[in-house]
Amino acid sequence: MRFTVLGSGSTGNAILIATERTKILVDAGLSCREIVRRLGLMGLDAADLDAVLITHEHSDHVGGLRNLVGKIKGPVYISRATEDAYFSYSSRNGNGGDEGIKRRDAIRGRTVEIKSDEGFQIGDIDLEPFTVPHDAADNFGFVATNRGIRIATLTDFGHITPLMKEKLDGCDGIIIESNHSRDMLRTCPVYSWPLKQRIAGRHGHFSNEDLADWIQNDFDGAAKHIVLAHLSQKANDTHLALITAETALKMRAPLFPAETKITLSSHKEPTDWIGF
Numbered sequence: 001m002r003f004t005v006l007g008s009g010s011t012g013n014a015i016l017i018a019t020e021r022t023k024i025l026v027d028a029g030l031s032c033r034e035i036v037r038r039l040g041l042m043g044l045d046a047a048d049l050d051a052v053l054i055t056h057e058h059s060d061h062v063g064g065l066r067n068l069v070g071k072i073k074g075p076v077y078i079s080r081a082t083e084d085a086y087f088s089y090s091s092r093n094g095n096g097g098d099e100g101i102k103r104r105d106a107i108r109g110r111t112v113e114i115k116s117d118e119g120f121q122i123g124d125i126d127l128e129p130f131t132v133p134h135d136a137a138d139n140f141g142f143v144a145t146n147r148g149i150r151i152a153t154l155t156d157f158g159h160i161t162p163l164m165k166e167k168l169d170g171c172d173g174i175i176i177e178s179n180h181s182r183d184m185l186r187t188c189p190v191y192s193w194p195l196k197q198r199i200a201g202r203h204g205h206f207s208n209e210d211l212a213d214w215i216q217n218d219f220d221g222a223a224k225h226i227v228l229a230h231l232s233q234k235a236n237d238t239h240l241a242l243i244t245a246e247t248a249l250k251m252r253a254p255l256f257p258a259e260t261k262i263t264l265s266s267h268k269e270p271t272d273w274i275g276f
Contacts, residue, residue, distance in 0.1 A: 001125070001146040002275035005175060006030065006038040008155065008229040009267030012060050015153050015175060015229075016042065016270075017144050022123025025052045026142065026153050029060040032067035038270050046071040051112075051122045054078040056136035056156065057085035066106040075112045077122070081138035083111060116140055130167050132157040135203045143167055149276045152176070155230040158204040160214055169220045172276050175265075178228040178245060179205035180235040188235045205230070208241050212248035219249075221258035225274050229265045238264050 006014040012030035016023065016039070023044065028035060036046050051074040055061055065086075069076065078086070089100045114120060116131045116138070128143040134156045141154030141164065151173040154164065168174060185196055185207070199205050211228070228241055245262045252258060265271055 001144070001149045001151060002273050003151055003173060003175070004042055004270045004273050005227055005229060005265035006035065006042070006270045007267050008265040009231060009233060010060055011233070011267050012063060013155060013230065014038070014064075016044075017125065017151060017153075018044075019124055019146050022125050022146075023049050024122055024125060024127075024144070025049050027055055027061040028052055028065040028068050029058075029063050032064040032071065035064050035068055036071065041270055042273065047073060050074040052076045053114075053122075053127070053142065054082055054086075055141070055153075056134065056139040057082050058136055058156070061156070062086055066103050069106050069110055074122075075110050076107050077112045077114050077120070077127075079114050079116070079138045079140070082136070083107075083113075085137035114140075128167070130163055132164060133159055133161065133203050135198065135201075141167065143171065149173075151276075157206055158202040159210070160206070160218075165214075165218050169222070171223050173225045173227070173274060174223045175227045175229050176211065177206040177230045178208050178211045178236070178241045179230050180232045181208050181237065181240055181244075184237065184240075185232075185235040190234055199232075199235070205232075208236065208244040212244050215245060215248040216251050219252070219258070219260075221252065221260065223258075223260055224276070225261050225263060227263045227265050227271060227274070231264070231267075233267065 001019050003017045007030050013027045014030050015026040049072045087100045087104050116129050119128045126145040129140045132141045144151045150171045152171045153175045155177040
Protein backbone atom coordinates (compact mmCIF):
# COMPACT_ATOMS: atom_id res chain seq x y z
CA MET A 1 0.00 0.00 0.00
CA ARG A 2 1.16 3.54 -0.72
CA PHE A 3 -0.15 7.08 -0.56
CA THR A 4 0.47 10.62 -1.76
CA VAL A 5 -0.98 13.93 -0.59
CA LEU A 6 -2.03 15.47 -3.90
CA GLY A 7 -2.46 18.81 -2.18
CA SER A 8 -3.31 20.13 1.26
CA GLY A 9 -4.09 23.57 2.61
CA SER A 10 -6.87 26.12 2.87
CA THR A 11 -7.07 26.22 -0.94
CA GLY A 12 -7.92 22.53 -1.23
CA ASN A 13 -7.24 19.03 0.07
CA ALA A 14 -6.97 15.65 -1.65
CA ILE A 15 -5.15 12.47 -0.59
CA LEU A 16 -4.66 9.35 -2.71
CA ILE A 17 -4.34 5.92 -1.07
CA ALA A 18 -3.57 3.02 -3.39
CA THR A 19 -2.79 -0.66 -3.68
CA GLU A 20 -2.17 -2.54 -6.91
CA ARG A 21 -5.91 -3.21 -7.12
CA THR A 22 -7.60 -0.23 -5.46
CA LYS A 23 -7.30 3.55 -5.74
CA ILE A 24 -9.15 5.78 -3.24
CA LEU A 25 -9.25 9.57 -3.25
CA VAL A 26 -9.83 11.02 0.22
CA ASP A 27 -11.54 14.39 -0.32
CA ALA A 28 -11.82 16.40 -3.52
CA GLY A 29 -11.14 19.94 -2.37
CA LEU A 30 -8.94 20.91 -5.31
CA SER A 31 -10.57 21.83 -8.61
CA CYS A 32 -11.42 18.90 -10.85
CA ARG A 33 -8.85 20.06 -13.39
CA GLU A 34 -6.16 20.24 -10.72
CA ILE A 35 -7.02 16.82 -9.30
CA VAL A 36 -6.78 15.31 -12.79
CA ARG A 37 -3.46 17.07 -13.40
CA ARG A 38 -1.95 15.89 -10.14
CA LEU A 39 -3.21 12.35 -10.62
CA GLY A 40 -1.41 12.44 -13.96
CA LEU A 41 1.80 13.47 -12.24
CA MET A 42 1.47 10.33 -10.13
CA GLY A 43 0.88 8.14 -13.18
CA LEU A 44 -2.89 7.78 -12.82
CA ASP A 45 -6.07 8.90 -14.54
CA ALA A 46 -9.32 9.94 -12.88
CA ALA A 47 -10.94 6.86 -14.39
CA ASP A 48 -8.54 4.74 -12.31
CA LEU A 49 -10.21 5.86 -9.08
CA ASP A 50 -12.39 3.23 -7.44
CA ALA A 51 -14.00 5.66 -5.02
CA VAL A 52 -13.95 9.14 -3.52
CA LEU A 53 -14.18 9.32 0.25
CA ILE A 54 -15.45 12.59 1.76
CA THR A 55 -14.46 13.60 5.30
CA HIS A 56 -16.71 16.67 5.60
CA GLU A 57 -18.53 19.32 3.60
CA HIS A 58 -16.23 22.35 3.80
CA SER A 59 -15.33 23.72 0.38
CA ASP A 60 -11.62 22.97 0.67
CA HIS A 61 -12.56 19.27 0.89
CA VAL A 62 -15.45 19.04 -1.62
CA GLY A 63 -14.92 21.95 -4.03
CA GLY A 64 -13.98 19.77 -7.00
CA LEU A 65 -16.33 16.87 -6.31
CA ARG A 66 -19.26 17.86 -8.53
CA ASN A 67 -17.18 17.98 -11.70
CA LEU A 68 -14.93 15.08 -10.73
CA VAL A 69 -17.84 12.66 -10.37
CA GLY A 70 -18.39 12.83 -14.12
CA LYS A 71 -14.86 11.54 -14.75
CA ILE A 72 -14.81 8.57 -12.37
CA LYS A 73 -16.59 5.23 -12.39
CA GLY A 74 -16.73 4.56 -8.66
CA PRO A 75 -19.09 5.88 -5.99
CA VAL A 76 -18.75 8.66 -3.43
CA TYR A 77 -18.57 7.45 0.16
CA ILE A 78 -20.15 10.08 2.39
CA SER A 79 -22.18 10.27 5.59
CA ARG A 80 -25.82 11.31 5.47
CA ALA A 81 -25.22 14.46 7.53
CA THR A 82 -22.27 15.48 5.35
CA GLU A 83 -24.26 14.84 2.17
CA ASP A 84 -27.12 17.02 3.41
CA ALA A 85 -24.66 19.78 4.31
CA TYR A 86 -23.01 19.44 0.89
CA PHE A 87 -26.37 20.05 -0.78
CA SER A 88 -27.10 23.03 1.47
CA TYR A 89 -24.28 25.03 -0.06
CA SER A 90 -24.49 28.82 0.26
CA SER A 91 -22.30 31.37 -1.47
CA ARG A 92 -21.69 35.07 -1.17
CA ASN A 93 -22.88 35.77 -4.70
CA GLY A 94 -26.34 34.38 -4.02
CA ASN A 95 -25.98 31.37 -6.32
CA GLY A 96 -25.89 28.85 -3.50
CA GLY A 97 -29.29 27.39 -4.37
CA ASP A 98 -28.29 26.69 -7.97
CA GLU A 99 -25.02 25.12 -6.86
CA GLY A 100 -26.84 22.94 -4.34
CA ILE A 101 -29.13 21.64 -7.10
CA LYS A 102 -26.17 20.97 -9.39
CA ARG A 103 -24.42 19.07 -6.62
CA ARG A 104 -27.50 16.96 -5.93
CA ASP A 105 -27.90 16.15 -9.62
CA ALA A 106 -24.22 15.29 -10.02
CA ILE A 107 -24.02 12.66 -7.27
CA ARG A 108 -27.59 11.33 -7.43
CA GLY A 109 -27.37 7.54 -7.36
CA ARG A 110 -23.58 7.66 -6.94
CA THR A 111 -23.23 7.69 -3.13
CA VAL A 112 -22.65 5.06 -0.47
CA GLU A 113 -23.63 6.07 3.06
CA ILE A 114 -20.99 5.65 5.76
CA LYS A 115 -21.18 6.02 9.52
CA SER A 116 -18.49 6.92 12.03
CA ASP A 117 -18.90 3.71 14.01
CA GLU A 118 -19.07 1.24 11.11
CA GLY A 119 -16.10 -0.02 9.11
CA PHE A 120 -16.39 -0.76 5.41
CA GLN A 121 -14.32 -2.04 2.51
CA ILE A 122 -13.40 -0.58 -0.87
CA GLY A 123 -11.65 -3.14 -3.06
CA ASP A 124 -8.87 -4.69 -1.00
CA ILE A 125 -8.66 -1.76 1.45
CA ASP A 126 -10.48 -1.86 4.79
CA LEU A 127 -11.61 1.55 6.05
CA GLU A 128 -12.16 2.39 9.69
CA PRO A 129 -13.82 5.79 10.17
CA PHE A 130 -13.77 7.75 13.42
CA THR A 131 -15.19 11.08 14.53
CA VAL A 132 -12.88 14.09 14.87
CA PRO A 133 -13.84 17.43 16.51
CA HIS A 134 -14.38 20.14 13.91
CA ASP A 135 -17.10 22.70 13.13
CA ALA A 136 -18.61 20.58 10.36
CA ALA A 137 -21.74 18.47 10.18
CA ASP A 138 -20.07 15.08 10.69
CA ASN A 139 -16.29 15.20 10.31
CA PHE A 140 -14.37 11.91 9.98
CA GLY A 141 -10.83 10.64 10.08
CA PHE A 142 -9.97 7.25 8.59
CA VAL A 143 -7.58 4.37 9.02
CA ALA A 144 -7.00 2.45 5.78
CA THR A 145 -5.65 -1.09 6.13
CA ASN A 146 -4.30 -3.58 3.61
CA ARG A 147 -2.30 -6.72 4.48
CA GLY A 148 -1.56 -5.39 7.94
CA ILE A 149 -0.35 -1.96 6.77
CA ARG A 150 -2.29 0.89 8.38
CA ILE A 151 -2.46 4.47 7.05
CA ALA A 152 -4.34 7.16 8.99
CA THR A 153 -5.65 10.40 7.52
CA LEU A 154 -6.98 13.15 9.75
CA THR A 155 -7.14 16.86 9.03
CA ASP A 156 -9.42 19.64 10.25
CA PHE A 157 -9.72 19.08 13.98
CA GLY A 158 -9.29 21.37 16.96
CA HIS A 159 -8.01 18.93 19.54
CA ILE A 160 -7.03 15.29 19.74
CA THR A 161 -9.37 12.98 21.60
CA PRO A 162 -8.66 9.68 23.37
CA LEU A 163 -10.38 7.88 20.48
CA MET A 164 -8.12 9.59 17.93
CA LYS A 165 -5.02 8.69 19.96
CA GLU A 166 -6.20 5.09 20.02
CA LYS A 167 -6.77 4.99 16.27
CA LEU A 168 -3.29 6.41 15.56
CA ASP A 169 -1.55 3.72 17.59
CA GLY A 170 0.03 1.04 15.43
CA CYS A 171 -0.25 3.00 12.19
CA ASP A 172 2.56 2.72 9.63
CA GLY A 173 1.79 6.08 7.99
CA ILE A 174 -0.01 9.11 9.40
CA ILE A 175 -1.26 12.18 7.53
CA ILE A 176 -2.08 14.73 10.21
CA GLU A 177 -2.85 18.42 10.47
CA SER A 178 -0.24 20.98 11.53
CA ASN A 179 -2.29 24.01 10.60
CA HIS A 180 -0.83 27.05 12.29
CA SER A 181 1.71 28.50 14.67
CA ARG A 182 -0.08 29.92 17.70
CA ASP A 183 2.06 33.06 17.66
CA MET A 184 1.69 33.58 13.92
CA LEU A 185 -2.07 33.11 14.16
CA ARG A 186 -2.30 35.59 17.03
CA THR A 187 -0.44 38.27 15.05
CA CYS A 188 -1.80 37.47 11.57
CA PRO A 189 -2.88 40.83 10.09
CA VAL A 190 -5.32 39.44 7.51
CA TYR A 191 -7.44 37.28 9.84
CA SER A 192 -10.28 38.81 11.83
CA TRP A 193 -10.49 38.19 15.56
CA PRO A 194 -13.55 35.89 15.20
CA LEU A 195 -11.71 33.84 12.58
CA LYS A 196 -8.66 33.55 14.83
CA GLN A 197 -10.90 32.36 17.64
CA ARG A 198 -12.51 29.78 15.36
CA ILE A 199 -9.16 28.43 14.14
CA ALA A 200 -7.71 28.25 17.66
CA GLY A 201 -10.86 26.74 19.17
CA ARG A 202 -11.40 23.14 20.21
CA HIS A 203 -13.40 22.53 17.04
CA GLY A 204 -11.10 24.50 14.77
CA HIS A 205 -7.62 23.49 13.63
CA PHE A 206 -4.63 21.68 15.18
CA SER A 207 -1.56 23.84 15.72
CA ASN A 208 2.15 23.06 15.37
CA GLU A 209 2.38 23.16 19.15
CA ASP A 210 -0.56 20.78 19.59
CA LEU A 211 1.02 18.32 17.18
CA ALA A 212 4.38 18.55 18.95
CA ASP A 213 2.68 17.72 22.23
CA TRP A 214 1.08 14.62 20.70
CA ILE A 215 4.35 13.49 19.10
CA GLN A 216 6.32 13.92 22.31
CA ASN A 217 3.80 12.48 24.75
CA ASP A 218 1.34 10.18 22.94
CA PHE A 219 2.86 9.03 19.64
CA ASP A 220 3.70 5.32 19.96
CA GLY A 221 6.64 5.53 17.53
CA ALA A 222 5.25 2.90 15.18
CA ALA A 223 4.73 5.06 12.09
CA LYS A 224 7.60 5.14 9.61
CA HIS A 225 6.15 8.26 8.00
CA ILE A 226 4.25 11.26 9.33
CA VAL A 227 3.09 13.81 6.75
CA LEU A 228 2.16 17.28 7.97
CA ALA A 229 -1.00 18.51 6.25
CA HIS A 230 -3.30 21.51 5.96
CA LEU A 231 -0.58 24.07 6.71
CA SER A 232 -1.95 27.61 6.73
CA GLN A 233 -0.46 29.86 4.08
CA LYS A 234 -0.99 32.92 6.28
CA ALA A 235 -0.52 31.72 9.85
CA ASN A 236 2.24 29.15 9.50
CA ASP A 237 5.68 28.63 8.01
CA THR A 238 6.78 25.34 6.46
CA HIS A 239 10.22 25.40 8.10
CA LEU A 240 8.71 26.22 11.48
CA ALA A 241 6.13 23.44 11.23
CA LEU A 242 8.78 20.90 10.25
CA ILE A 243 11.34 21.85 12.90
CA THR A 244 8.65 21.94 15.61
CA ALA A 245 7.57 18.39 14.76
CA GLU A 246 11.12 17.08 14.35
CA THR A 247 12.20 18.61 17.65
CA ALA A 248 9.28 16.94 19.43
CA LEU A 249 10.24 13.63 17.85
CA LYS A 250 13.78 13.93 19.24
CA MET A 251 12.44 14.81 22.69
CA ARG A 252 10.45 11.60 23.07
CA ALA A 253 11.49 9.19 25.80
CA PRO A 254 14.81 7.69 24.58
CA LEU A 255 14.12 4.09 25.63
CA PHE A 256 12.28 3.31 22.39
CA PRO A 257 13.46 5.86 19.79
CA ALA A 258 11.21 6.27 16.76
CA GLU A 259 12.60 5.79 13.26
CA THR A 260 10.07 8.17 11.79
CA LYS A 261 10.47 10.50 8.82
CA ILE A 262 8.44 13.69 8.90
CA THR A 263 7.41 15.12 5.52
CA LEU A 264 5.67 18.33 4.54
CA SER A 265 2.72 18.34 2.17
CA SER A 266 2.11 21.31 -0.12
CA HIS A 267 -0.92 23.11 -1.49
CA LYS A 268 0.87 23.45 -4.84
CA GLU A 269 2.09 19.97 -5.80
CA PRO A 270 1.77 16.33 -4.69
CA THR A 271 4.17 14.66 -2.34
CA ASP A 272 6.21 11.76 -3.66
CA TRP A 273 4.63 8.33 -3.30
CA ILE A 274 5.19 6.97 0.20
CA GLY A 275 5.00 3.19 0.15
CA PHE A 276 5.17 0.23 2.51
